Amino acid sequence: MIGTKESRQALIRELISNAVVPNQDVLQRLLGEAGYTVTQSSVSRDLADLGVVKEGGRYVLPAQGLAASLGIIDVAAAGPNLLVLKTATGAAPLAGVKLDALSLPAIAGTISGDDTIFVATPDAAAQNAILAKLGWQQ
Template sequence: MPTAVAQQQARRRAIAELLERETITRQAELVGLLRAEGFDATQSSVSRDLKDLGVAKLTTGYELPKNDQAPGNDAQALQLVAEFVRDLKPAGPHLLVVATAIGAAQRVAVTLDRVAWPEIVGTLSGDDTIFVATAGAAQQRRLVTRLREHLGKGTS
């Protein structure tokens, strides 16, 4: 009998294959597809798997990270910033509110997490808004400068 870790790894491989083949917009749909393939899947296990796989939920459905979204890949991050970020608003010394195109916040947040910029402590995203935590005001200013340079808005 396979171990729990082996079962989890097999389920995650199946999730990746399903997301490559099909457009899946709900976790319940993914759970059903996994069960149909013989996997023991629940909404909570699938939710954890999606998070650990770095899957982003877009308006068009779940999307696996691209191969070039590896930690430290600034080019991917800057492309997403230029394409999807609409506005930056500091909110106190430790928080930056990032407005994105509708449905793009999670994808941008995952990318910002992966590039591991030292200014970023963590992110929390919704549908079109990201809260980016910074260690302090100086880090927030550096992050705003870095992001605005790539938005073509200059620095402030």
């Protein structure tokens, strides 16, 4: 393996930003072409570290990720079992429907108002998984 973890992750960010990367196999091949010898588990860990999400059949970076696509403008934890997601006025109902449609196991349920979505999680680990999926740093 050449380079450092940081240089490999920088390349992953570049690849995901500039090309359609539909799965880990393709990403592993692209990294190999750039001189990195990586395992699928290393690729998986890198994607998790970077907060990369899969959207529309391709990987996207957090800034382009799920939170942005749902119109979420702020996220706050309200204890270990509740996330409060803020959207623009009128956007929460549709964002809540889209979030529910993902059928994420870390979500126990959602309630949407006009500009707020409450996301119930079974525990703090599930809450952290949702934050990572959204590409949101607390």
